[in-house]
Amino acid sequence: MASSAIARILASTPARLRAWQVGTVVLAVVVGLLSALGVARHQADLREARLAADSLLRVQEIRVAAVSADSLASRAYLEGGQESAEARAAYAAAIETAAGGLVAVSEQLPAADAAALTTAGADVGRYVGLVEQARANNRQGFPVGAAYQRQANGVLSGSILPALATVEQRTRAAINARLDAAAGNRLWVILPAVAALAAVVAASRWLARRFHRQVNVPLAGAGLVMVVAALLVVVGLTSSLDRATAAVGDDLAAADRVAQARAAAFDARSQEGLTLINRGNGAANEAAWQRSSATVGAVLSAACESPEPAPPTPAAECQVRQIYDAYVLAHQQMRNTDDAGDWDQAVTSTLAPATESALTRSFDEFDAAARSLIGQQAGAARHGLGASLDWLGALRILALIGGLLAALLAGRGFGQRLAEYR
Amino acid sequence: MSRRDTRRRPLGVALAIAVVALGGCAADRHLADPVQATVATTPTTAPAAQPECTAAQAAEDPRRSYDPLASLPAPGKMPAGSTMAAIQRRGRLIAGVSGDTLLFGARNPISGAIEGFDIDMVKAVARAIFGADGDQRIEYRVITYAQRLPKLEAGADHGGVDLVAHTMTINCRRWLRIAFSGEYFTAGQKVLVNRSASFRSIDDLEADPAARVCAPEGSTNIDEIRNADKYPRLNADGGTRIVAKPDITDCLVAMQQGDAEAITGDDTVLAGFAAQDPNTAVVGERFTDEPYGLGIAKNRVDFVRFVNAVLEQLRTSGGWADSYRHWLLDTGALTGTVPAPPVPIYGRSA
Incomplete structure (x- = not known):
């Protein structure tokens, strides 16, 4: 019987001492390793979260670039052959940002998302082709150009934007999942440390009973080292997690909201142009404007009405919302002009530069304010997530050193008693 | 305090530490799902029944x-x-x-x-x-x-x-x-085809099993070609050869993109299409009077x-x-001269 064989081996006190010595030393080393592993997992989770956050911000930049290209294309269509070189260059730049961004961000996304973005990239090519067809027909005065422009917008809103929205949503879920996983990593430190502490306490009690001494100092030191190391590592991990969750829950969430609002606003601006292009037949486009515009309001209102005001973010988002409201008012005035039969004046106010048109001015101001706020919040989120990874390497070494030091002390504690038998 | 209680203490302390340590993530700091605004649409009243002629x-x-x-x-x-x-x-x-x-x-x-x-x-x-x-x-x-x-x-x-x-x-x-x-x-209903195609009338299109004909949904033009008594072959197989688009201009796009071989509509509208695309021509006789x-x-x-x-x-x-x-x-x-x-x-x- 194995148990009786073990009992025979452990019959003598030195044998038991040696067994306790080996057991506590191994346990201390294992505790150190598991703690270090917990820190490594935490590090990996936060790195993944940081990468996913970066992907989310980049996909949103692509979405904004794509819808802004469409808004420029629909306004250029209204200008007919009078399209300015600057407007053309702005459109080309937006398309370049979208197409180039799709390729770049695909490389840092999971395979399924990368495949979705590759399809979206092909759709951007199709979109550009349709816009060119619309433009060529329009320059010759052929009304069929408007149908191509509608179709191009259909490719954007029916294929490209849903693909980007799906990837964005999966990336948000990945960030949330990584933060949840990171929160659980502290158990890798706590549970082994508790088990080891229990073993040290049991060993101390056995020693105390067997050798009639109050305290085995090295063994008590091992326990103390393990407790201190575990506490330091848990505090370090908790602080790192707090920085990461703040970066995600405050800064990234704000950047996410404002980017959604900005994309919806550009979509509204596109629909505004299409309503005028489809002249009299634009009811569906005006309905789409209403939907997109309501999304801008809802996204930014959620921040304005946040129950926990944490300045300056909500205040800044509310300010962006107020600027958008000015654009909504100018849009309504333009719609009233068109509905009253003055299409030419409505087109003029849509196409006129910011210095001459309240409509253009208010939209440009909204865009500038939203872009600046997204930049600030995205910068803060990237910084916060980067800072959450600071010191984690040192923490891992601390966990290992703590385990080794505890092992050394435990070995010495039993070694002192063993020496009495030599 | 009994010995049993004493032994339990480290476990209790550990659990307490775990709860405190993990409690930090209780507040929801997750990224929220995107907001999708819904716009209250005015209920569309069913169009009043079209009066019929006695x-x-x-x-x-x-x-x-x-x-x-x-x-x-x-x-x-x-x-x-x-x-x-x-x-x-x-x-x-x-x-x-x-x-x-x-x-x-x-x-x-x-x-x-x-x-x-x-x-x-x-x-x-x-x-x-x-x-x-x-x-x-x-x-x-x-x-x-x-x-x-x-x-x-x-x-x-x-x-x-x-x-x-x-x-x-x-x-x-x-x-x-x-x-x-x-x-x-x-005016009258006719067909628009590619100049290079051999189709010269709606009957040619009816006869070719590969020919697809586009017309705007809800128009009298599409009602005409959906008449299975007049065009049985065009309406065979569930009418998949009839391409319906929201607007007749979308039909020109469909034809230019190779999704239809012909468009049917009023010859006036089709003449405008032929003017926009010199590769197309209005062919055949009017098969309705408008x-x-x-x-x-x-x-x-x-x-x-x-x-x-x-x-x-x-x-x-x-x-x-x-x-x-x-x-x-x-x-x-x-082409031709000005008619009376x-x-x-x-x-x-x-």
Whole structure:
């Protein structure tokens, strides 16, 4: 019987001492390793979260670039052959940002998302082709150009934007999942440390009973080292997690909201142009404007009405919302002009530069304010997530050193008693 | 405290530490799902049931309009109390037109002006009311096919229009809701195909099992080709060879992209397509008759008679022929010579 064989081996006190010595030393080393592993997992989770956050911000930049290209294309269509070189260059730049961004961000996304973005990239090519067809027909005065422009917008809103929205949503879920996983990593430190502490306490009690001494100092030191190391590592991990969750829950969430609002606003601006292009037949486009515009309001209102005001973010988002409201008012005035039969004046106010048109001015101001706020919040989120990874390497070494030091002390504690038998 | 309790203490402490340590993540700092605003849509009331013509009404030639005025009043001197006097007082004629039917009613993207054969008819009416500067006194409202009758029923002073010039077919059912001028153009359903294709009529398309024909959903054009008695092969296999699009212009896009071999529609509209795409041609004979009339509110009989007198003058003065030549022959949309204008039928009793 194995148990009786073990009992025979452990019959003598030195044998038991040696067994306790080996057991506590191994346990201390294992505790150190598991703690270090917990820190490594935490590090990996936060790195993944940081990468996913970066992907989310980049996909949103692509979405904004794509819808802004469409808004420029629909306004250029209204200008007919009078399209300015600057407007053309702005459109080309937006398309370049979208197409180039799709390729770049695909490389840092999971395979399924990368495949979705590759399809979206092909759709951007199709979109550009349709816009060119619309433009060529329009320059010759052929009304069929408007149908191509509608179709191009259909490719954007029916294929490209849903693909980007799906990837964005999966990336948000990945960030949330990584933060949840990171929160659980502290158990890798706590549970082994508790088990080891229990073993040290049991060993101390056995020693105390067997050798009639109050305290085995090295063994008590091992326990103390393990407790201190575990506490330091848990505090370090908790602080790192707090920085990461703040970066995600405050800064990234704000950047996410404002980017959604900005994309919806550009979509509204596109629909505004299409309503005028489809002249009299634009009811569906005006309905789409209403939907997109309501999304801008809802996204930014959620921040304005946040129950926990944490300045300056909500205040800044509310300010962006107020600027958008000015654009909504100018849009309504333009719609009233068109509905009253003055299409030419409505087109003029849509196409006129910011210095001459309240409509253009208010939209440009909204865009500038939203872009600046997204930049600030995205910068803060990237910084916060980067800072959450600071010191984690040192923490891992601390966990290992703590385990080794505890092992050394435990070995010495039993070694002192063993020496009495030599 | 018993020994048993003492042994439990480390476990309890550990659990307490775990709870405290993990408690930090209890507050929800996750990224929220994107907000999708919903817009309250006004419930769409089902369109009122279309009135049907009685047998007696259906028996009458729908082209029959009210007699033209014996003589036109001098421009700027419309008879007091007439519809024309009200328009003159307002200072502008409000016309419902198409914005994308090339040759009939379309915006010229270079000049920004709306122009075409239908627009010439509106200009003639405006000049008869206001005089030489009548062209500048027209307020164009670009409207959809579906808006043509409702805009007339609403009236120009309530967001509607005085007159509709929008390739509108005169028929009995529409007479129940609005009034028409005499026929000013005779159109008919035809097909548009690629010049390189061998199709020369709707029957050729019917016979070829690979030919797909596009038409706008909800149009009389698509109703015609969905008639399985007339076109059994086109309607075989669930009618998959009939390509329905929201707008007839989308059919031109479909044809240019190779998703359809032909488009069927009024020859007037198809002529505009042929002008936009020189690789296409309108072929075959008309297989339906579509007499076009200018639409006017049902109770404005005086205005119908006035417009009929204007159209009479246009026919006899050569203005009609000039417009036909300018929009349909000079553009290369149609070939041949200017035909005789359609002969209007009068004698409808108010």
